[in-house]
Amino acid sequence: MSKDIFVLIEHLRGEVADISYxxxxxxxxxxxxxxxKVVAVLLCKEAGNLSAKLAADEVLAVESPALEHFxxxxxxxxxxxxVKERQPGLVLMGETSIGSDVAGGVxxxxxxxxxxxxxxxxxxxxKLTATCQICGGKIMAEIDVxxxxxxxxxxxxxxxxxxxxxxxxxxTKVAAPAIEQPKVVFKQYIEPAGEDIDISKESILIGxxxxxxxxxxxxxxxxxxxAMGGVLCASRPxxxxxxxxxxxxxxxxxxxxxxxxYLALGIxxxxxxxxxxxxxxxxxxxxxxxKAPIFNIAKYGAEIDLLDLVPxxxxxxxxxx
Amino acid sequence: MKIIVPIQLVPDLVEELVIDKSGTxxxxxxxxxxxxxxxxxxxxxxILIKEKSGAEVTVIAPDLEGADDALFTAAAKGADKLVKxxxxxxxxxxxxxxxARMFAKIIKEEDASLVLxxxxxxxxxxxxxxxxxxxxxxMPYVGYVSGVTIEGNKASVHKExxxxxxxxxxxxxxxxLGIQASETPPRYVPFSxxxxxxKERKIEEEEGxxxxxxxxxxxxxxxxxxTEKAQMLEGDExxxxxxxxxILKERGII
Numbered sequence: 001m002s003k004d005i006f007v008l009i010e011h012l013r014g015e016v017a018d019i020s021y022x023x024x025x026x027x028x029x030x031x032x033x034x035x036x037k038v039v040a041v042l043l044c045k046e047a048g049n050l051s052a053k054l055a056a057d058e059v060l061a062v063e064s065p066a067l068e069h070f071x072x073x074x075x076x077x078x079x080x081x082x083v084k085e086r087q088p089g090l091v092l093m094g095e096t097s098i099g100s101d102v103a104g105g106v107x108x109x110x111x112x113x114x115x116x117x118x119x120x121x122x123x124x125x126x127k128l129t130a131t132c133q134i135c136g137g138k139i140m141a142e143i144d145v146x147x148x149x150x151x152x153x154x155x156x157x158x159x160x161x162x163x164x165x166x167x168x169x170x171x172t173k174v175a176a177p178a179i180e181q182p183k184v185v186f187k188q189y190i191e192p193a194g195e196d197i198d199i200s201k202e203s204i205l206i207g208x209x210x211x212x213x214x215x216x217x218x219x220x221x222x223x224x225x226x227a228m229g230g231v232l233c234a235s236r237p238x239x240x241x242x243x244x245x246x247x248x249x250x251x252x253x254x255x256x257x258x259x260x261x262y263l264a265l266g267i268x269x270x271x272x273x274x275x276x277x278x279x280x281x282x283x284x285x286x287x288x289x290x291k292a293p294i295f296n297i298a299k300y301g302a303e304i305d306l307l308d309l310v311p312x313x314x315x316x317x318x319x320x321x
Numbered sequence: 322m323k324i325i326v327p328i329q330l331v332p333d334l335v336e337e338l339v340i341d342k343s344g345t346x347x348x349x350x351x352x353x354x355x356x357x358x359x360x361x362x363x364x365x366x367x368i369l370i371k372e373k374s375g376a377e378v379t380v381i382a383p384d385l386e387g388a389d390d391a392l393f394t395a396a397a398k399g400a401d402k403l404v405k406x407x408x409x410x411x412x413x414x415x416x417x418x419x420x421a422r423m424f425a426k427i428i429k430e431e432d433a434s435l436v437l438x439x440x441x442x443x444x445x446x447x448x449x450x451x452x453x454x455x456x457x458x459x460m461p462y463v464g465y466v467s468g469v470t471i472e473g474n475k476a477s478v479h480k481e482x483x484x485x486x487x488x489x490x491x492x493x494x495x496x497x498l499g500i501q502a503s504e505t506p507p508r509y510v511p512f513s514x515x516x517x518x519x520k521e522r523k524i525e526e527e528e529g530x531x532x533x534x535x536x537x538x539x540x541x542x543x544x545x546x547x548t549e550k551a552q553m554l555e556g557d558e559x560x561x562x563x564x565x566x567x568i569l570k571e572r573g574i575i
Contacts, residue, residue, distance in 0.1 A: 012482055012486070017483075069488070070488070071463075071490065072452075072461075072462055072463060072464070073461045073462070096483075097464065097465040097480065097481060097482050097483070098482075100440070100441065100448075100449055100452065100464050100465070100499075101452060101462060101463065101464045101465070101499075102452075103448060103452065104448045104449055104451070104452025104453040104455075104456065104462070105452050105453075105455065105456045105462060107448065107453075108418075108452075108453050108456035108457065108535075109456055113447075113535065113537070114447050114448040114453075114535070115446065115447065115537060116445060116446060116447065116448045116449065117445070117446065129540075132446055132539075133545070134443060134444055134445070134446060135332060135334055135338055135347075135443050135444055136334045136443050137545065138334060138338055138544070138545070139338055139340070139347070139542060139543075139544065139545075140542065140543050140544070140545055140546075141446055141539040141541070141542050142539055142540055142541040142542070142543075143446070143537050143538075143539050143540065144540055153448070182461075183461040183492060183493040183496065184461050184463060184490050184491070184492050184493075184496075185490065185491045185492075186488060186489075186490055187477075187489040187490060187491055188488075188489050189486060189487065189488055189489070190479070190486075190487040190488075190489055191486065191487075192484065192485030192486065192487075193485075204574060228569075228574070228575060229575070236502075237358075239502075240362070240502045240506055241506045242505075242506060246485040247485060249485065252483065253465065253481055253482075253483055253485075253501065254483065254484065254485065255483070255484055255485075260572070260574055261569070261572075261574050268334070270443075282572060282574075284565065284568070285551060289335070291337070293545065295550060295551040295553075296545055296547045296550060296551070297551075298551040299551060299552065300551055300552050300553075300554060300565075300568060301550075301551030301552070301553050301554065302553065302554045302561045302565075303553065304557075304558060304561055308558045309558045309561060309562060312558045312559055312562040313558075313561075313562040313565060313566070315562075316562045316563065316565075316566045317566060317569070317575055320566050320570060320575060321575060
């Protein structure tokens with residue numbers, strides 16, 4: 001086993017995912033202490049521009065028509081083969097729709113340890129420690145990374161996208177290993193349904209979570225949004241109930257938001273949600289649970305039932321204007 | 322066709338989570354176990370397929386407090402067979418590998434066409450169940466699934482990417498799918514129907530064998546270190562609203 005750190009580069013329709021740049025930044029920080037190279041592993045039809053900004057010592061581009069569209073099955077088979085041949089010490093990828101489909105299979109196939117939900121890797125005296133965020137962000141777990149080759153899935157942590165971007169990494173092209181007749185075949189992309197506003201471009205956002213209880217509460221919340229000159233967005237449970245369309249989803253599987261204000265109502269603040277709100281200038285959270293992790297990142301908080309607060313707040317904002 | 326839904330129970334995050342004296346795991350006596358939300362969606366998706374295309378749905382749960390409730394509720398929704406793996410799970414609640422091995426042993430005997438499981442669970446440290454289970458079963462895996470339609474020996478699967486983009490995939494069965502959201506929200510069943518299922522239905526018990534290989538032992542567990550916690554606004558709704566308006570005005574937001 002080498003000390004090299006492999007980072008699986010996640011990309012979709014010609015764009016590299018932010019989490020891959022964050023993972024490269026994390027990998028570079030570790031490599032400085034442990035020695036070894038940072039290798040960006042790019043599985044693709046053609047590397048083209050995908051490799052342009054990868055902050056790595058080497059880009060390993062595996063090119064094949066079979067890798068044009070992501071399927072976990074083919075990615076897993078190819079990555080497992082590369083890891084087996086090249087024996088890196090660590091294999092990093094995102095805890096995402098791509099990374100999670102690949103990590104479990106690669107680890108199980110090669111019988112490697114797997115650590116998920118890791119938001120920080122640190123090196124001390126040559127030993128690595130993974131800090132993982134579990135139970136909706138309410139518990140942190142510290143794990144000694146085994147000294148054998150290990151697969152890790154990362155969630156956004158302290159590293160910024162820009163820290164994982166650098167031009168000029170040498171690209172080594174390698175032929176894809178033989179790929180068996182796949183059982184999972186890509187057919188087409190389906191765009192998110194319906195015309196709607198783009199929440200990633202809005203400046204004032206009112207986020208609603210499970211705490212709204214039921215759909216009836218939305219009427220009052222719409223009034224509040226209107227009074228504030230903002231728009232409603234939501235965490236996963238609200239969208240899963242079809243109370244708001246998927247276009248309003250904020251989080252790992254939805255959109256990242258920025259803007260002047262994010263008012264989080266009845267949102268607990270699980271990592272898959274909070275990773276997408278860090279770009280907001282001001283976060284105010286309202287929740288009945290004083291231990292809700294959202295209060296750890298909000299500037300202001302209130303421990304109160306949002307259903308009691310919203311009508312009063314709407315009225316006072318209307319009066320203030 | 323046979324659909325199997327292996328489910329996970331997770332600590333109820335609404336309750337306080339207590340780290341035990343060893344400082345390396347949650348205190349099992351303080352955990353209130355509930356059905357993993359994504360598994361609720363997996364059960365719903367299985368029932369939707371049964372209603373549309375006909376299927377026998379088996380739900381398997383580890384024998385933790387809360388398993389009977391979860392299984393009987395699944396029965397009230399339309400699940401045909403209920404199975405519980407008898408084993409003392411409390412000591413190692415985070416070992417997904419051990420659980421996957423136990424599920425795999427039972428599923429192999431069942432000749433299932435489709436295995437639906439929640440895409441992830443909040444207390445997992447060693448990966449998500451579906452992907453590991455698929456490898457143990459020698460089946461392909463697709464996670465982050467929000468729609469499944471059966472067409473003969475194939476499934477047309479909708480896989481979600483960030484921003485709501487969906488990739489439509491054709492999957493040759495048998496396969497394991499990690500469900501993020503069922504096509505329609507999980508149905509509500511009145512407790513009377515669950516109670517009826519408790520009287521009429523039986524949970525089969527399967528022996529489990531605990532093999533902890535692949536699991537992780539944290540050296541430390543702790544509550545998130547907060548460098549700057551939110552400044553809490555005190556008072557009733559009237560006072561809090563006043564304070565919020567003042568903050569918003571000061572920042573030029575309203």
